[in-house]
Amino acid sequence: MPRTARRGEGAWGWLFVSPMVLVLGLFLVLPILMALWVSLLHWDGQSNPFSSRAHFVGLDNYRSLLTEDGLDRTLFATSLRNNAYYVLLTVPLQTLLALVLALVVNQRMLRGRSALRTAFFFPSVTSSIAVSTVFLFLFQGSGAVNTLLAWAGVKGPNWYADPRGVLSLLLGALGLVDPDHPVGVLANHSILGLSWYQWLSGPSVAMCTIILLSVWTTSGTFMLIFLAALQDIPRELEESAAIEGAGRFQMLRYVTLPALRPVLFLVLTLGLISTWQVFDQVYVMSRGAPGNTTLTPAYLSYSSAFGDSDFGQGAAIAFVLLALILGLTALQRLALRERTPRTRRNR
Structure with a gap:
């Protein structure tokens, strides 16, 4: 093909995608750049961030979060600790539950598969605000959960x-x-202003209720992703493994799970990103209480900006969280990458 024809095709291609490029630039790239600028300011959100009323402070917002002793760093470290436990418990539990549910509804001889798929997926399409409100009633001191525990002779918290x-x-x-x-x-050493004991004390009882809520509402979505991948596995592989005498556990280990590796990476990545961005459940159910043990970076960013009128601090928290998510996603990709055996060179 002549070079002039290729240039013409490239020009037409850019012409056709230019509306989407403009939309993404206007509503995605430009707001990100403006937020990055705001993170370098001391700004109350009541004036033009490019005017002299917005004081440029450079990296002071980041230093107060990461290096300087004070309430800002303590609150940020507390939110990181809470969210880390939330991620460590929520992501494996929701992934495992979603895979189990997908394996159940993928059985060809199972009756009512459509009804089960709908029932398992229903919590995912329900409003998170409505579900959070229901959980508030279920887990209150005299709620249904403590009533059931009392019937079993256990005093609920x-x-x-x-x-x-x-x-x-x-x-x-x-x-x-x-x-x-x-x-x-554990008490004499600290990281980011929190003692080792505070880092290792685990999620609070209040945070555990939010974890249960998240696992229940997100497993249905990931179940459908796993189910689509399971139905895409060639039946010839399963039949060949069955002929070779593979049992159910061996079939799962050597046939199903290797075929699900790309989908497993997708589910874990989506779960990792969404759990580090948890906000609505915290906003409805606790707002960081009790004692900041349910505080998360996303909610801290919101409260700093809209509660304390410190939009620079709120934007800085958001960008530190973005860097954390990108770093963890890269590490996860490295851990789950496809490893091919090295070929030896003949000397």
């Missing part, structure tokens, strides 16, 4: 008012540590 970490409670019950007065290395 005051879920949304209990700031104690579940790991510290477990270790305290075993007599290994004193949850109220930790001593030793």
Whole structure:
């Protein structure tokens, strides 16, 4: 093909995609650049961020979050700790539950598969605000959950008012540590203003309710993704494995899971990104209470900007969170990449 014809095709291609490029630039790239500029300011959101009323402070907002001792760094470290436990529990649980549900509804001899798919997927399409409100009633002190526990002879906690970490409670019950007065290395060393004991105390009882809510509402969506991938596995592979005498566990390990590797990476990546951005459940159910044990970076960014009128601090938190998500996604991609055996060179 002549070079002039290729240039013509390239020009027509750019012409056709130019509307979408303009839309993405106007509503995605430009706001990101403006937010990056705001993160370098001390700005209350009441004036033009490019005027002299917005004070340029450089990297001071980032330094107050990461290096300078004070309330800003303590709150940010607390939000990171809470969100880290939220991610560590939510992502594996929702992925495992979604895979199990997909394997169940993928059975060809199962009756009512369509009804089961609808029932499992229904929580995912329900408003998160409505579901959060329902969970508030279920887990309150005299709610249905504590009533059921009382029937079993167990006294349920005051879920949304209990700031104690579940790991510290477990270790305290075993007599290994004193949850109220930790001593030793865990109490004398700190990271970002929080002691090692605070980092390792686990998610609070209140955060566990939000984790249960998230797992219940997101597993249905990932179930459909796994189900589509399961139905795309060639039946010849399963039949060949069955002829070779492979059992169900061997079929799952050597046939199903390797075929699901790309989809598993997709599900884990989507779960990782969404869990680090959790906001609406925290806003409705706790707003960081009790004792900031349900505070997350996304909600801290919102409260700093719209609650404290410090939009520069809120934008800085958002960009630190963005860098964290990108870094963790890259590490996850590296861990789940397809490894091919190296070929030896003949000397």
